[in-house]
Amino acid sequence: MRYAVFTSSANGLILADKIRNNMSAVVDIYCHENMPPREDVQSYSRLSTLLKDIFNKYSGLIFIMATGIVVRTIAPLLESKLTDPAVVVMDEKGQNIISLLSGHVGGANDLTLKLARKLGGNPVITTATDINYLVAPDVVASKLGLYPVSKEGIQVLNSALLRGETVEYFVDEETPCSRSYITKLRKNGIAAHLYSKAELERVIKTTKGYKAIITKHSLPADESVLYLKPRKLVAGIGCRKGTSSVLIMKALTSACGAIGWGPERVDELASSVVKANEQGLLSVGKKLNKQVSFCENDALEKQIEAYGLQESSFVKQTIGVGNVSEAAAYCCVAHGVLALPKTKYEKVAVALVWEK
Known part of the structure; x- marks a missing residue:
């Protein structure tokens, strides 16, 4: 999963760091530009402008600020309970953690409970089925x-x-x-x-x-x-030249296992066009009877920019683009949600993306 945390205060930034350090997921932190700059934190001047660009690029958005600010800011961006991301709001001490939007399909209720356990806060969930202990x-x-x-x-x-x-x-x-x-x-x-x-x-x-x-x-x-x-599940795969199908299948099986599935649940495999002749990768696609899509570098670059994906300088020098597994998976869906960030195995990197 991939989450974004937004804050505008020193105490909020301390809490944002705590969230990032305690979550087994990719967590990007955004802080208002009035705070001293940090290399591991992205700054913004207007929250409304920032959210227009990134609202649907994360599994969940976590706001450390007043609920009223969040409601007014996200209101113009809402489309449907089936597609909107999870939105959670909390105070800068992490005392009250509110599931604000997409509690069920988006997973905001589960995220709220998880954050409450990690931070020792009070989860605030208002959906009727949940408070009556019913599985919707x-x-x-x-x-x-x-x-x-x-x-x-x-x-x-x-x-x-x-x-x-x-x-x-x-x-x-x-x-x-x-x-x-x-x-x-x-x-x-x-x-x-x-x-x-x-x-x-x-x-x-x-x-x-x-x-x-x-x-x-x-x-x-x-x-x-x-x-x-x-939902469509895409496995983005990067591998070293000549990597065997055995190692690729082993990596894919481990990656799928990390989200509770086997490799047969994957609908499509994806990689860079540079890997189009990798027999190990083609063999895995054939064994699973899944399409293997090979993406041009310019398409990968578009996804890297759109989702703010981290790049490897070594990979970029080698094939001309700095992120293969995540970017290739995103290329195969109209809009994606990261199920498993790029995970390295022996000679192979795998990322999993759900179509939203």
């Missing part, structure tokens, strides 16, 4: 890399849960990793059924009750059904 389907979607369809269906099913009704979960057996979804649901205390597409169509038409269905297909619309569609 859109929270399940967020945890499992799924996209809820439709937005209206989220409210219908969550309201049903609050009335004490039950939501049944089904998994389409034709959806990749279908049995893994069953296992993950059960680990979250949710019983699920594995059905064929035809069986699901019959269930939708002939049975009553509320249903959450994990499927890659477009099935009949029904107000009592929420579809959970798998």
